[in-house]
Amino acid sequence: MIQMKLISKRFGSINPLSIDSYMNADGYKGLEKALKMHPNKIIDELEKSRIRGRGGAGFPAHTKVRALSKQSGDKYIVCNADEGEPGNFKDRSIMENDPHAIIEGMIILAYATGASKGIIYIRGEYQNAIMIMKASIKAAEEKGLIGENIQNKSFDFKIEVRSGAGSYVCGEEFSLIESIEGKPGRSRTKPPYPTEKGIHNLPTLINNVETFANFSHIILMGGDEFAKIGTKSSTGTKLISLSGNVKNKGLYEVPFGTSIRDVIFKLGKGVKNNRKIKMVQLGGAAGPIIPEYMLDMSIDFDRFENFDSKTGTGAIIVIDDRFDLFDILLINMKFFVNQSCGKCAPCREGHVQIVNLLNKFINHRATEKDLMSLENLANVIQQTSLCGLGQSSMTSIISSLRYFRDDYFSKVRY
């Protein structure tokens, strides 16, 4: 068995719309334990667990939590459930199957940091998840787990649901903040970071859905025990959204350190019709494209660091040999043309030029000079864009230039 179910262990065995069902399956036990601890001790446990954020970049969770705890006055805790990255469906699965695990994690962090305002920002298309999260917040309020003077601990915490309008960039933390403030979703320059100046200039902690779902497990088992799962640099388990040309598509949970090949062949049961793998895209449209011979690479934030910040979302998209590299690149780049917020020129103009260059390759009109232009432009977009969208969107181009260079040469006109 290569699966290890921690976050998904209650999926299918509890009724997500029943708080009692959750409580009968050890739900809210982590909160009960946390409320008996000093807030700083909770953050110490997170530090010992060495958990890194599951939104993509793998930032150490305790660093942001401690930074928020040091701020005084009103503060926000935000759960990022925008999940706009193509190929990802893990956050929707948590919301629809185990919604209280997210709420419990948010309350634990509110107690640890002194935050009184909570927001779950959910992708607008996820109407079912929105309904479930709203009903679950209400149920937690009725049990006295959210509201004023929670469990007689003299701390107040409220949670509300906000939904995005389908813009991918609103998952980026500053665009998300702008969207919550009622403005168009556009990024800001940083610093200051959200934990210093976030929503309405108040300190704000933003974490991914899967990150929140880990917190009660860490408190219950203790940080040291949690850190024994996975690898030295990436502790715990990872939800994997496996899609594309595999026999068994779906959501799987594995300890960090599992190889991509095992996920595809042992859990996904290999490629449909036993065709050959042409390429695998990791993380989503903003992730790298790697060849079959690299599939023994393990799922680990440090390994992924060579690529980009979005690889760590856990999406694995398998593409078989019926597909041409340029089909996939063109789909990715058209997505970014549509999703660019338009604030900075490298991203707004650059993606359009990249699409034009790709079309030249597809129509066998590209020259070696176009290959150089593509490479240079991709680097410029990556290095000079204002926010993470433009900084990560070129990863599939840059990785394909490294691993599939012959595909480019086969289309160049000499």
Ligand SMILES: Cc1cc2nc3c(=O)[nH]c(=O)nc-3n(C[C@H](O)[C@H](O)[C@H](O)COP(=O)(O)O)c2cc1C
């Ligand atoms: C274009 C773009 C889209 C993003 N979309 C999401 C998203 O849908 N969900 C998410 O958790 N993080 C997303 N992120 C990352 C967030 O900015 C942020 O790093 C993350 O929510 C932090 O949570 P974590 O520390 O728990 O990983 C996105 C980043 C970029 C650049």
Ligand code: SF4
């Ligand atoms: S990189 Fe793209 S999405 Fe980000 S601010 Fe610039 S134009 Fe907007």
